[in-house]
Amino acid sequence: MLHLKNKSVYLIPFLLFASPALAHNVKTEGNVASNFHIEPNHNPKAGEPSKAWFALTKAGGEIISLDRCNCQLMVRSNNQTIAQPALKAISAEQYKGIPGAEITFPKAGIYTLEISGAPKANNEFNAFKFAYDVTVQAGAAPQSSPVAQAPQASPAPQSQTNWILPVAIGAIALSVAAWFVKRTVKN
Template sequence: MLHQLKLNKTLATVLFLGLTITPVYAHTVKVAEDVGGTLHIEPNDNPKAGESSETWIALTRRGGKIVPLKDCNCQIEVYPKPRVNGSTPLLKPALKPISTSQYQGIPGADIVFPKAGNYEIQISGTPKANANFKPFKLTFPVTVAAGKTVVTTAPSPKVVNSPNQNNQQNTQQSAQNNTINSEKNQRINPAIPLIITGVSLAGIGVLGAVLQNKK
């Protein structure tokens, strides 16, 4: 009877450990103060660069009570690794309540990791007026696989002339204008002597007629 009791106790312990370890193995779990957090990223905790990944953190207090987003002044930040102390976050996605089969209204966000590599997701929070838990900060390591390559077409560079180039262009334009005006003048000038000659002959004819009349 005693042997049977020990066996049942051992089986119960193994069953309990199996139930508790399985979620930990499937997701990353962190604890700070009296709040624990479980991170999950779609799809299957395998985010890809350039693709939107729905991310959620199941926050629970000691005893297993869920901390929903409506009870938490939470914010989420994404940092590249290795992370430098005092560095600004690479991303600060907006949080939204997410409901799953196990959790309702937990903090979540849509995150687009810019490239493959290692990152840290940090969620921090303080309790709202109707909540009772200590301020916390949880950091989760994330590995992002290669995904879409976003190809961007660079705009054609705008050519901006330097002042010297502008002066040269203005000088060339002025020279061209002077050449055109000179050619026009050359085409017009040969007619001017003919006009002057005609006027002179007409004047001589008039003068001769006047003198003839006087005789």
């Protein structure tokens, strides 16, 4: 058992750096799957615009673009709908024409984004409803309106220090792993 435990230490750095790859949330219902992401990095801040998108696919991986879907998005807080932002066809990562919306959350807390839809053409895919919880961090001062619909001319600049925490955690993990390896080799 001790022998296996020592070798598992080598996995720590890979697990730490692999975890950001799990940032997308995938759910399925019937023959439809939804890959959800909210920018920036699944870390929206209150009072600052965030871009949410939903890569909808049929079984087999065929993209369901917004022009093929009667889709609707609701933003909920404490089981109450606080906004219904208009969905727009956007391109994100390898997906083109998928439903997306810009949302500005009024305050920090947990919100639920619920996307539902049905095909515009009969029997193209099953009707669906997906709900995703989003934790919103404190940010800019709250706004009177929870959702900003108009695109902004210049989005808020991203912090250039977003890399510090993952690098620090990785360095600590590598140091701990090296210490365990050195300790094991001495014994």
